[in-house]
Amino acid sequence: MLLKKARARPREPIPNLVVTQEDLLRQGLQQIKLLAEERSVSLLITYINLLLQQNQTLNLTAITDPLEVVTKHLLDSLSIAQDIPIGKVVDVGSGGGCPGIPLAIIKPQSQFFLVESKNKKADFLNTTIRMLKLTNTKVIYQRAENVQFTKKADVVVCRALGSISYFVSVAGHMLKKQGRLLAMKGKIPHSELSEIPLGWEALEAKKIHVPHLQAERHLITVRKSN
Secondary structure (H helix, E strand, O other), X not given: OOOOOOOOOOOOOOOOOOOOHHHHHHHHHHHOOOOOOHHHHHHHHHHHHHHHHHHHHHOOOOOXXXXXXXXXXXXXXXXXXXXXXXXXXXXXXXXXXXXXXHXXXXXXXXXXXXXXXXXXXXXXXXXXXXXXXXXXXXXXXXXXXXXXXXXXXXXXXXXXXXXXXXXXXXXXXXXXXXXXXXXXXXXXXXXXXXXXXXXXXXEEEEEOOOOOOOOOOEEEEXXXXX
């Protein structure tokens, strides 16, 4: 006698606890213990969707999933917020605006300067700043090595710019004497750390937590040697 195979019951759908960009962002902010006003959350969501919208013509990011950009752009940028002092902050090679714009939204007491040498991207940054009404943010349309500040920066930050040695070479002159360079990296770049130019030193290589992201992230702090 042939036995009929029992028909497999359809699997229960796994409930999706995160259904919106705002849900994901709020969860992430809570995990990294970063307080944000309602207006700031709204501005962050508006910004990331402007990025996605303009990405179709400007090629601002390889990430196109609406939730993925929250994790890999917004939360990745904001994961270093505790390391950003009140003062003058420069984002070198800003591109689509990360980390500078998310940090400027969450830290309105600081002044942010977004350095971008590509015309279309600089235009996007200027348009975005006007739309978001970020009075603490300015775009500098120049190559980083040509930027000159009368008042030097407290911090210069970069994300996916190049090696630490290159970062020092194009941005080191922007810093005040006690200022610091912050390089956002994946795994600790041991070879890059061994090639830091004379007169500079790595102060710290700190692991940073980016909510909902499995990949490693580290923040490398570099300063002038005494």
